[in-house]
Amino acid sequence: MAGIKDVAAEAGVSVATVSRVLNGHPSVSQEARTRVLAAVEALGYRPNAVARSLRTAQTRTLGLVISDVLNPYFTELARFVEEEARALGYSVIIGNADERPDLQDHHVRTLIDRRIDGLLVSPADGGTPLLRDVALSGTPMVFVDRWIPGIDVPVVRADGTGAVRDLVAHLHGLGHRRLAIIAGPAATTTGDERVEAFRGALRDHGLALPDAYIGQGDFQAASGRRATEGFLELAEPPEVVFAADNLMALGALDAIRARGLRVPDDIALAAFDDIPWFVHTGPPITAVAQPTADLARAAVRALADRIEGRTPQSVTLPARLVVRRSCGEAAPNERSDR
Amino acid sequence: MAGIKDVAAEAGVSVATVSRVLNGHPSVSQEARTRVLAAVEALGYRPNAVARSLRTAQTRTLGLVISDVLNPYFTELARFVEEEARALGYSVIIGNADERPDLQDHHVRTLIDRRIDGLLVSPADGGTPLLRDVALSGTPMVFVDRWIPGIDVPVVRADGTGAVRDLVAHLHGLGHRRLAIIAGPAATTTGDERVEAFRGALRDHGLALPDAYIGQGDFQAASGRRATEGFLELAEPPEVVFAADNLMALGALDAIRARGLRVPDDIALAAFDDIPWFVHTGPPITAVAQPTADLARAAVRALADRIEGRTPQSVTLPARLVVRRSCGEAAPNERSDR
DNA sequence: ATCATCCGTGTAATCGATTCCACGGCGTCG
DNA sequence: CGACGCCGTGGAATCGATTACACGGATGAT
Structure with missing residues (x-):
């Protein structure tokens, strides 16, 4: 592969001049510039990024x-x-x-x-x-x-608190009172934050978030499945599951289906993070979309x-709420997808 | 950031010796080796990958x-x-x-x-x-x-011909006779190949693939939507749409839903490339899975x-067929998901 | 005892660029 | 007319590693 020396030789100038031309340095004569450019073209020269980075x-x-x-x-x-x-x-x-x-x-x-x-x-x-x-x-x-x-x-x-508040209002409006969340790992900020936003929004409606309604997830689908299974085994299972990310929502959907239950009739589902696929799931999933x-x-x-x-x-x-069908029929005046 | 010279100085040896230790070169005394390693540790030295690559x-x-x-x-x-x-x-x-x-x-x-x-x-x-x-x-x-x-x-x-043949057999077995395909760009090999495999498999069942049943796509969702809309406007629309990749299948699903039609009752859908989301779409989509x-x-x-x-x-x-519900109810003896 | 070998080590060249510095030529100004 | 400065250019140092080569000392063979 041709190096800067080859170009210099071909153009009949020094390597310094070649370098100057290539880097748009001002003090190079028009003459030299065109000769160098021609040589570069002729040899198909490309500067070695490794050498350049070192220097x-x-x-x-x-x-x-x-x-x-x-x-x-x-x-x-x-x-x-x-x-x-x-x-x-x-x-x-x-x-x-x-x-x-x-x-x-x-x-x-x-x-x-x-x-x-x-x-x-x-x-x-x-x-x-x-x-x-x-x-x-x-x-x-x-x-x-x-x-x-x-x-x-x-x-x-993104700050999800506003969108989560909208979500809880939406759920409350649909008559849901027992809301559960599948949290992310406590070690991640998004883990905590989403739980706290959710808890805060529930409080605004006079609702509590009992520990049994907080599932421990790790942002992977399998953990969403496990957490949801846990919810479904409760004496009083939640009416809504809110997953703190999209993969856990998928796991939750799995677990719900495996039990033979239907979304949203038997249990509602919502997720943090909106993704194109949520439009196509059965049913389309209500989500908090990040910009x-x-x-x-x-x-x-x-x-x-x-x-x-x-x-x-x-x-x-700010994140925003995208209402679809997974929590129950959206009222006609609510914001819908897109 | 510490360089190899610093390490050499710290260990009281030359840079050559340091380099030899780091590259596991045999002729280095145990003595020198431990001193170098200690110096590396003490300085938190990490070799500069750029310099190394240049040399x-x-x-x-x-x-x-x-x-x-x-x-x-x-x-x-x-x-x-x-x-x-x-x-x-x-x-x-x-x-x-x-x-x-x-x-x-x-x-x-x-x-x-x-x-x-x-x-x-x-x-x-x-x-x-x-x-x-x-x-x-x-x-x-x-x-x-x-x-x-x-x-x-x-x-x-991956070679999809076997799996496509299985797919066509499956579709034929379900009574479908008018099968359409959304192709990828002709410039890509996977574009052609999948069409040809499909055409070949149809021929085995005595079916033809009319031009009107070949939609031109570009592997993006929007093109799948357009192609499917084209199919649905035909005087005799196909009973099955086979998309040559997963994104176009999604577009097809969109177009079908937008018409108020149902999968698989009104029209069947299958796709090349299996992805986790196909399990969760409504309905789950039959697909050709690549390893x-x-x-x-x-x-x-x-x-x-x-x-x-x-x-x-x-x-x-070889790719393999994964049968789900998007082409009609799977016969009990057919291979199902997983 | 002598010489060849081998081992551990250091010095310096090298990779391919950028860039500091010096130098020659020329125009300008006093 | 001499001095100064600027412009275009080239030589050589430099970045941080690897590695060929040389060298001194110890070891073993003869």
Whole structure:
């Protein structure tokens, strides 16, 4: 593969001049510039990004570590992150943690070893020592969706409290009084937060959230199934199950069907995170939708700000309720899908 | 960030010795080894992958360019690819082409510039000049799922003919005679192939595949919707729609529902590519399932073989039919889900 | 005792770019 | 007319690792 020396030789100039032309440096004669460009064209020369990165100490690459690529919410997030990053001239390397702290650490370490310019993280857990160290070491970092309290890094996320309140109002309006939630891992911020938002909204309607109505999940479908089975075995099972993410909602749907029950007639179902498939499930599922594209854009911009020496800002965007049929027939005046 | 020189100084040896210890080179005294290791530990030293790559001319990184990350089939593929690559000591950088040749080229070029050791591609189109050049230039490359005829590169893919034949037999057994297909872009191999397999299977039952029953899609949901609307407007609409990928099946489902029709009572639906969500749609969708994990593993192994100087092999694995309810009630003796 | 070998180690070249510094030529200004 | 400055350019240092080669000392064979 042709190197910068070959180009210099071909154009009859020094490597310094070639480099200057390629980087748009002003002091190069028109003459030299055209000769170099011609040589580049002739040889099909492409600069070696590895060598360039070594010298300049920047890779124009962002790392994105997410907790689970198979979760459509994160897939979508990743897609938009890459899109915005590309627009700003960065590449993205994705690391999938599969909700495993050890895998998360593996990816963080590899990314740091590759000297990525900045790190976007949606932590799978309460924060391993590694993540703290990285943040402390001055590597530009931004949390997206989930974050770790006590680590001083900008956070870009959606606030679900308003939407959850709307959801509870909707459920209450349909006559439901016994509402249960399948929570995420307590170690994740989104885990807690969604439970607390739910509890708060229930309180507004004079309802309590008994411990038996809080299922412990881990954001995976299987845990949603288990938690729902637990609910269904209760002497007084809930009338509604609210899953804190879309995969657990799917598990819940499984468990409900396995019992021969019907949604929403026998039990209602709602989920956090809206995904395209929820339109097509039987029945379509009512969900709290996050502004994924905006979150991704804001996160990338915050990170780029941090990298390029500007001051990054934490951003919180509101989520919104999308009513479908899984909690009972929507009243005609309620907001519906889209 | 500490460099190898710092470690050498701390341990009181030369950088060469440090490097030897880190790379498990034999001729290093036990003494020196422990001192170096202690220094590494003390300084929290991590080798700079960029510098290492420049010198060794290898990055231990694989590029994976897929046509659409949002398609769960590819998401899953990507996940398993990363898993297998990690097991073999490689990292993976994913490039999402969004079914756009220009974006595909962008990613291929960036990956080559970064001097990845090998490239796994599921081409979005018939093959841009760039892809040909890269293959010709000797960059290790393997096609997965889709490939480009005329480029001499190993191909790892699933063969759907058997499963499609099973599908058609199943449909025929249920009494369906007017079967339509939503094809993928003609430029992709999977596009053609699935149509031809379908046509062949129909012929076995003495059925024809009229042009009006071949919808033109592009592997995206919207195209499935359009094609299905076309079918439904026909004087004699088909009794079954077979979508050549899962997203188009979703579009088809949309179009059918929008008409107020019911699956499978009014019209049957089947899809190529099985995904977890098909269990939860209303009704659950009959599909041809590809052995995604095995494909991913085989592809990575083929690429690693090529990179490491062994002879890579093309691999073709059989797909299988998963019968659910979207084509009519399954006979009790038929293979069902799982 | 002598010489060849081998082992552990260090010095320095190298990978392919960027960039600091010096230099020659030329225009401008005093 | 001499000095100064600027412009375009090239030489060489540099980034942080790996590795070929050289070297000194110990060991073993003859």
